Amino acid sequence: MLPLGDLETTDGRVVEILDPGLLNRNSGPDFFNAKVKISGTLWVGNIEIHLSSSDWYRHGHDRDVRYNNVILHVVANADMDVKTQDGNYLPQMVLQIPDTLKENYDELLHNDQYPPCYKVIPDLTRLQVHSWLAALQTERLEQKTEAIFKRVEQCNGSWEDGYFVTLARNYGFGINGDAFEMWAKNVPLHAVDKHRDDLFQIEAIFMGQAGLLQLESIPERYQIAALNEGYFTKLRNEYLYLAHKFSLTPMDFAPWHFLRLRPQNFPYIRIAQLANLYYERKAGLSALLECETIEQLRQLLQTHVTPYWETHYMFGAEGPRSTKKTSIMSSNLMIINTAIPMLFAVGRHRQREDLCDRAFDLLEQLKAEENHIIRMWKECGLEVQTAGDSQALIQLKKEYCDRRDCLRCRIGYEYLIRK
Known part of the structure; x- marks a missing residue:
């Protein structure tokens, strides 16, 4: 989905992501307990992601002690250097986003129809659907x-x-x-x-x-x-x-x-x-x-x-x-x-x-539940047979669709990589 190539900081140091850490859905850095090597040195801490480096200051992270243990700042546009609350400069890495990915993501965020990914659902394989529903269940x-x-x-x-x-x-x-x-x-x-x-x-x-x-x-x-x-x-x-x-x-x-x-x-x-x-x-x-x-x-x-x-x-x-x-x-x-x-x-x-x-x-x-959420997914082309299926799809709507958290959704992923 992203262009292949060596990862490096804005000042030319080689970056190796050993473990991206755990996604944080609450306040604080975006990923907890990541493991990153920068020029061969192992760092363990948190990762923050922004579109532009200046968002670090716009969001007030430079005044927030919770961001002092950020080890890497990932951005699409490195428009300035950034410092933590305790005065340390952060290593920054630019990750370019392909235009098709930006366009597809923008469609997902602004599509008036619900769910916004409905176009790709009929093209999903049984294996893709089954594995995602099992995880959601x-x-x-x-x-x-x-x-x-x-x-x-x-x-x-x-x-x-x-x-x-x-x-x-x-x-x-x-x-x-x-x-x-x-x-x-x-x-x-x-x-x-x-x-x-x-x-x-x-x-x-x-x-x-x-x-x-x-x-x-x-x-x-x-x-x-x-x-x-x-x-x-x-x-x-x-x-x-x-x-x-x-x-x-x-x-x-x-x-x-x-x-x-x-x-x-x-x-x-x-x-x-x-x-x-x-x-x-x-x-x-x-x-x-x-x-x-x-x-x-x-x-x-x-x-x-x-x-x-x-x-x-x-x-x-x-x-x-x-x-x-x-x-x-x-x-x-x-x-x-x-x-x-x-x-x-x-x-x-x-x-x-x-x-x-x-x-x-x-x-x-047990047979699948009958409610407006399940009817919506059926209309999109998904087969819903058991209570396991319906529970998975309720989870999908409440924890992903309603939050527009398409980047963590496997159906959202298929939508993002489509041509």
């Missing part, structure tokens, strides 16, 4: 694993609690994900366990800790009906007793979203389902690790609601009777976003390759 699982590790750390190293928080977060199905995670961290499972044989008490703690047993959390038009029905009052009184017993403090109900949600996705319904799941001892990590097939996972994650919620979608608001069992679509999403990442994370933590392999196998057994 692993990248997505690794990303979810990091999130799980952080939750476990926040739960004082408890993998059981970390699993419950992960499970709860995904019961928010996107819009209420943050609220469910906040709620799950506010549920003292050690206290709930003392009343695990009483579903009513579990639901009281779950609803109470969510802040949903405060009368003002109910829309005003339903408050009188909620009080007259009695179930709200019974739950609230039970929660007040348990809150006093265990020194519980409810979260603010403000983070819960209801707008543009289908009634079956309201927090009340999802929390009632989680209460049942917990009561039936189906929300534990050991039970998850025993599952080896998709059907076993579906059975484990299958739940319903208590009788009151069969005819209500919030306190005081009646609706048609329904057991509100977990649908196949919801079950698949829970398997993809909770069960499989948890298997992979535990496999990484315990160094058990069998659990990691099982996670990948389960993704290949």
Whole structure:
């Protein structure tokens, strides 16, 4: 893609790149821990890349101590010498960019159609597509694993609690994900366990800790009906007793979203389902690790609601009777976003390759998700058959296309080198 030839600094010293280092997507130098030989001397440090040398000053790197360990400044146009914050002159290397590469990259950045690389997708070989999707699938699982590790750390190293928080977060199905995670961290499972044989008490703690047993959390038009029905009052009184017993403090109900949600996705319904799941001892990590097939996972994650919620979608608001069992679509999403990442994370933590392999196998057994992202890729000519494919393509859009990070994308690479 780039012209072949010897690499050298602007003052004629030979440059040999032994290791470009790790790409940094946050603030600081562009590449960390690179290894470079300059005139035979080995340097280990960071690399910064700009179009022009003067960008070093324009971006304020000369005043930033984080750039003191930059060992090489790579530019297309060396228009001036540059110094670090501690006063050292930096070696600079000019890397010329071919005109066709510039033109193709400019097209990618300014193309109004989405994704901008759509022209080359039909010409990709099966091997190119498969290898890139496999890498993206692993990248997505690794990303979810990091999130799980952080939750476990926040739960004082408890993998059981970390699993419950992960499970709860995904019961928010996107819009209420943050609220469910906040709620799950506010549920003292050690206290709930003392009343695990009483579903009513579990639901009281779950609803109470969510802040949903405060009368003002109910829309005003339903408050009188909620009080007259009695179930709200019974739950609230039970929660007040348990809150006093265990020194519980409810979260603010403000983070819960209801707008543009289908009634079956309201927090009340999802929390009632989680209460049942917990009561039936189906929300534990050991039970998850025993599952080896998709059907076993579906059975484990299958739940319903208590009788009151069969005819209500919030306190005081009646609706048609329904057991509100977990649908196949919801079950698949829970398997993809909770069960499989948890298997992979535990496999990484315990160094058990069998659990990691099982996670990948389960993704290949599930059908691809159906959403606007997957439809977009299908329209571009990509085959999307399994959940592994759809997870990879969601990762591609969110981490590459949306960020216009075409230079790290293998499809973007094919677009850049086309004639």
